[in-house]
Amino acid sequence: MTQATLPSIRIAGVRQPVSKLIQGSMMLSEEKMTESAELLDAYAASGGNAIDTAHVYGASGAKALGRWMSERGNRDELVLIGKGAHPDEHGPRMTLEAMTRDMNESLDRLQTDYVDIYMLHRDDPAKTVGYILESLNALLEAKQCRAIGASNWSVERLAEANEYAEAHGLIGFSCNSPNLSLAKPNEPRWAGCVSAGESEIAWHERSQLPLLSWSSQAGGFFTGRFAPDRLDDAEAVRVYYSEANWERLRRARQLADRKGCDANQIALAYVLHQRYPTCAIIGPNNPQELRSSLQGLDVGLTAQEAEWLDLRLPAEFVP
Known part of the structure; x- marks a missing residue:
């Protein structure tokens, strides 16, 4: 593996920088090992250097990743993110037994004895x-x-947890993983998911807790695959179709030009x-799609441009 060159952030407890x-x-x-290895x-x-996994994603992908790491001998160069304690058909599984079981099964699939960051995939109030x-x-x-994080937690619970940790000599959450994207969801994409809105963004600006965004590109909303009269993708229609998001897309295209x-x-x-440390979890299916996302790292945005894209400045104000 080459020496890391991508922009990165620091996450408490993780010994190396984490790629943005x-x-x-x-x-x-694992059934498409050649293609999986090519992408990795x-x-x-x-x-x-950072790869996102979760117990609930199933065995095949984790085993493909574990096999790739074993064949390349690069485990120590990577930041592995694992997630566990996802609810099942019976409801929440927020117990030490479930966390431990999910962790052990994930480590076995990944052919490693630790993950760098372990996140709880949901909260159980x-x-x-x-x-x-x-x-x-x-x-x-x-x-x-090496570090712990939360996925799809409210910032109120995160704050409560980290205050408890500080008061009781425990290690608290080092990062948060909600959805953060330019397109704002009308409703959660999946049950129990949390998206960062104005209050969550304000909290992260105050706390400076790193945010690792899933669905950072809003399920391809900005790729040109969708239009107001194209209704074949029911999930996209349900989650992202709104006048505000079409305006965000229009502005994104204008700024892209x-x-x-x-x-x-x-x-x-x-x-x-953002005004706090962020990473974007991306889902390219092949090296070509990966290269497109990598080019996004070269796009600079001013604070005013970001506000204009997010409709916090009027349309006529073109930064």
């Missing part, structure tokens, strides 16, 4: 933050992870140009 573009793993498959090789060659943090700190003490890029790269740049 994080490779997703849902498209990986391309990401590594670009200088990327019925469980106290004390119980949750004490459980996660047990995994830290067992050296099965000026900057010599495309609207999808503008949308990615929006996520990466």
Whole structure:
């Protein structure tokens, strides 16, 4: 693997910088090992070092990643993100037993003995933050992870948890992983998911807790695949079709024309140009799609441009 060259951020507890573009793993498959390895090789060659996984994504992708790391001998050069304790058909699974079981199964699939960051995939407000943090700190003490994070938690619960950790001598959450994108969802894409709106963004600006965004490019909303009269993708219609988002797309295209890029790269740049540390989890299916996202790293945005894209400045104010 080449020496990291992508822009990066620091996350407490992780010994190396974390690439601002994080490779997703849902498209990986042990049954398509050649294609999976080609994509991972391309990401590594670009200088990327962070890969997002989750127990609920299934065994095949994690096993493909584990096999690739074993064959390349590059585990120590990577930042692996694992997620666990996702609810099942019976409801929440926010117990130490479930966290441990998901962790052990994930480590077995990945052919490693630790993940760098372990996140809880959902919250369970019925469980106290004390119980949750004490459980996660047990995994830290067992050296099965180096840092802990939350995915799809409210910022109020995050703040409560980190205040508890500080008061009780525990390690708190080092990062948060909600959805953050230029296109704002009308409703959660999946049940229990959290998207960062104005209040969440304001909290991150105050706390400076790193945010790792999933669906950072809004499921391809800015690629040109969608239009107000194109209704064949029911999920996209349900989640992203709104007059405000069509205006965001129009502005992204306008700014892209000026900057010599495309609207999808503008949308990615929006996520990466916040006033607090951010990373974008991306889901390219092949090296060609990866290269398009990498080009988004070269797109600079001013604070005024980001506000204009997000409709916080009037249309006639073109930054």
